[in-house]
Amino acid sequence: MTELLPTRQAADLRRAVIDYVTTAISLADPSVASALDAFLTDERSGIFLGPYLRTRLPFAGGSDAAAARELVPSLPGGFEPYAHQAAAFSRLTTSPEAPGEQDEAGFRLPQPTIVTTGTGSGKTESFLYPVLDHAARAKKAGIGGIKALILYPMNALANDQAGRLAKLLTEKPAYQGLTAALYTGEASHEPSTVVTADSLITDREMIRGSAPDVLLTNYKMLDQLLLRRADRPLWEASAASLRYLVLDEFHTYDGAQGTDVGMLLRRLRLVLDQIAPGRVHLTPVATSATLGDGADAAAAMLDFARTVFGTDIGEDAVITETRVDLDEFVRPSREVTADHAGEAAGEGPSLSPAQFPAAASMATAVRPHLEPGTPLDAEALTAHVLDVLWTADGGERASTIAAQRGLPPARPPPRPPPRRPDPPRDLPRHRAARARRHRAAVGDPAAHRRGLHHRPARRALPRARPRSSTPKLLPEPRSAPVAARDHPRGPRRDHRPRLPLVRRARGGRGPRPARHLLPPLRPLRLGRHHPRRRRRPRPAPRHHPQGRR
Template identity: 35%
Template structure:
């Protein structure tokens, strides 16, 4: 596996995703943003950490002879060669002293205390609890118990005798029967956490265990000592003191020894000062004196040949010669670049030996090598990659030969930011300062404030976040000032006031964004006064919600009069009209649907996308299937559960849409009807029954007909729902990416028949192409609101039959099924007036509906253009009469159906007509790469062409059938039962479970060191959170 290629592919895909949403119309801002992204603003260079080798000392067999340790240790740790820090700890343990070992991951810290404890147990064979091993997390308890189990199994296989050390775990998940056995006959060694140890010391039921440890306890061992801090550290410190006092009551002359292990706890100062600091912390926790000599710090040694470091000339010759990946370990050990990288960059030599070098950005390593040997950075980077890949190849051969030795082990740490902001000064486009950091620029003696910028999703124009103070502000210094405001600081104001909103800065040489006299004509008529009573003008409510011209300077001073050099428009928060795109915005819409920051990803979406790209990249890299997986940690169990569900939903949508696209490419005339749809998509998905069925067939050649039918029905349901509710900003659907078009069978032919539409204003007397478009929009209104006439979901008997069928055949624990509590969503109805307490959802097509606004715009457009046979003024029919007549025509043409809907209106039960789209007339057709804007969702008052997201367009064209059908993510938290967690862990170890989302404090029986990639959903506030 080439880690660098994997990393490059994953990060490039994420960058492509972020860039796909960027829509900025100002060239200078776009140029600056692209430069910052190229320089790693959101995806910085990875940190490269070289894993040093720990200094080897002697074999355990030798130490046993030298220190008079129990001979049986050689059978427990058979063939074990010890590192220097392990020897130092075991020597102190043999002398009856406590110690603290602080060293890096993979240094064998557990051997130091296990060897010490086992030595004592083997020399004191009488029954009793002699050592308690305390861990901060149940995950570590499970891992340690598994490791001791391996020692026990190897011992028994080698000697043919029972393992001489009795051990047990005692946590909140330990079954009651096992707890009772421990209380009745305590083991030699007990593994627990500090909360359970607290309960052991206080609960009446554990009194026998307390008495036993008072008589026999010798060691309290604390793993991951650095995690005990703050209140938790104080609790543990007091608990230790109570246990030691409890033991002294029975054995006043026999001291309980405290042992500790930790990651590096101090890196400042000299080695002696570091040891002194660790000793001080450990002594505070243990409540007993710990000297610096009792602190044992890791000893490192180079894996490559030692001696004088290679010269620049020697390294240059190595670079010019290139890397021979077939060369063996001996050549690697002497290689000039390898020696320089490990001993000069990856390690730091001091008077006390070698110390770890600090992780560095990859670009820094490349620059160092390029400067040293005077080659280009491209060549230096390629040489380093080739070298590290060669080292990994040698390490793989050593692992296969079961040799505990390695060279230039490397870890890549990649930090990813989700979003950022652009900041500008309040100046014209060709003069303003642009930054992606919040700051103040010094210009001469004045401080110039920087303002956050958000961009219109429709036009890409910059909206500057401000709070406009006028003379009503009590603080005189703030009066007539524009103060910067982030999007999450903005709040709606009372109509007619200034306050929170946005500043649109006029661009020199361009038409004004807003001119009330010019733009009044195109605005909705409901925003204007009645022309029959007075000259047309804006009603007060909308006048104060629309742009207002102001003048300002770069210091943020402003006025409605031309006192300052720059001109623009103030737009209030929750603006109803975007003048940069000439689009009416619904007042209730979330501000994030109108404007965007730099980057568009939330944490869940980012994690799901990264998970997907990791899995895809591992497959394309031909990594063994057992390693094609990702373990992800998140802050808490709620987020872990949410993330697992998000990933599964994300993956299912991608698979469905990709399969639909592939099916359309293969379909006759590139078109599918509802009758053909589900079967065609299932053929592309190729899902084996084991991925969805309760009782999958054991013979793939003989599928279970009932399972296949249930899956087909479920796929049909999901596809129907997807075309009604798939319009997500961060997950555009096939229509939005130009890959598919939704049409209605026979509608074009019907549109060509002029006589069918006589008397219907806006349909009669217009070109057939215009009529077709307007009818499609009307039917889309039904589709958008899931008002579908589909017998399996509409008829009560069919609905329950279908739902029961899906529950009987499809396993809710699997991806392709209803969840345990999920119900099929019942289609709704379109009615003329809203009802309450209806059996099915209803959506009004009345005066406040999008459909009403659409048709009013069409009538106004026809009146202006003089195209249609419009009836002006008082002879124009009421909208309600028109739409009911249109619905009647559509019903006669079998495009929609009509039924009676019962519900409450004005506290009375009423029956009204309800309408649904005939789902049998839906046609899914392969797209031509173009997208027309939806006039129901985007009320554009001028020409508007939606942008196509290139990332999702390319993603949907991928054939997901090439990936394992069993891909899914699951949560691993306290919400999941112990038995189920064990099943998940087993599936994950085997590579059957693609992603597991864990809370960091949960018991986790997974050896993290065996994984190629680990993900953190949030960067923890300190390392102890994820120790």
């Protein structure tokens, strides 16, 4: 699991970028090369700063998990909703026991909801579990048609949520029998007629013939569904049963795209009202990332939702995130620390948290453990971090006192591997990077002494004995080229085959081609419009007695 450590991933990424830049940019001036090297590798003023770590308090849990399970009885076992999820359940539930207005079937009508919380807060679960709970309840009551229409801004999000929904429908017994479909341009290439553990229904004829309980699509495909006459039966079967209109990633629908989506949702409502007048109960639901803090951000989100959905939405529809207070978060740790301090009061020096731990001290303690290529020792890393964050009475190390009370003793940090010498600075940057990569691959510190390219030395050819006056033929080093007429680029100027080499007798200057072994040369044929072709002068026109022909 050490490959997943963010610090090591950041170090590997930094090293890869440096090697790429130094290989692509070759600088001959040593001063400019030194400036580039400092710009790439300096920890304080270089291009790479960080990695940065952001710590935030966890989300607050719901006050009563049993109450949330009463609102959504089909919640998976062990699921404990956050406070904002419990608030969304209370607004989106259709349980007949919940207070509120009811429809013709006796189900409670859900209320408009806008969930705007941070990343990883479970925004999808805020609407998905109430939607599936209502679909299962309506299925038992014999109500057909689409119950929820979920729009995504991109097909990638739709495909990801489709796999997640397929897993829920096939694994949870409470959702057995429910159907869901994915209606996008990409999904139509591989049609599926049933819900499996990996995919939803994607066959368009199947979707038209039997309306699914949940339909996942994007706004462009929804436009096609509203235009085509062949898709009219889908809306006729779902006009009275459609309860949820969900827009995921609501903050992306701005500008011209938001205008198109707003007009599209108004067309959808007109179509449903025309099919089932007086029986349409379409509830707008949106999930969005946080756009700010305070009442102003909630008011801006509310105005934006009213503009896009085209309906009146109450001020209590916006649900924001709630995080645990700092004192509440650290209270359990303080209680445990106080208990241990009371038990070990007479055993020796006591531990107390450091008031202002220095960042440089923490970096010095952590860097040897997280250096790429070194084994990770979690116990030693914990002990050295403990020495920075805690202080002990009497000048002893906090890890030593903690070891006396049950924590493993601190071991010295592992030594990083010895750094291999870099090639001289005056060499081109691409050759230096090549040398570093080769040394890292072979693990030989002395490899740079054998040359930067690290190619094996060429074997010297045996010296010829040119004592005989008889020329000796040597084998051809290469195969003869193709004929001129078969060359892919057309006829060439020199289309003669390669000559075998012969060695001169004593006193010569090396090998020479054996021209006496060549066949006679053919005349060179140039094209009609070749620049070297000599053009013959045109003859003067001859006069015919009967006129020019």
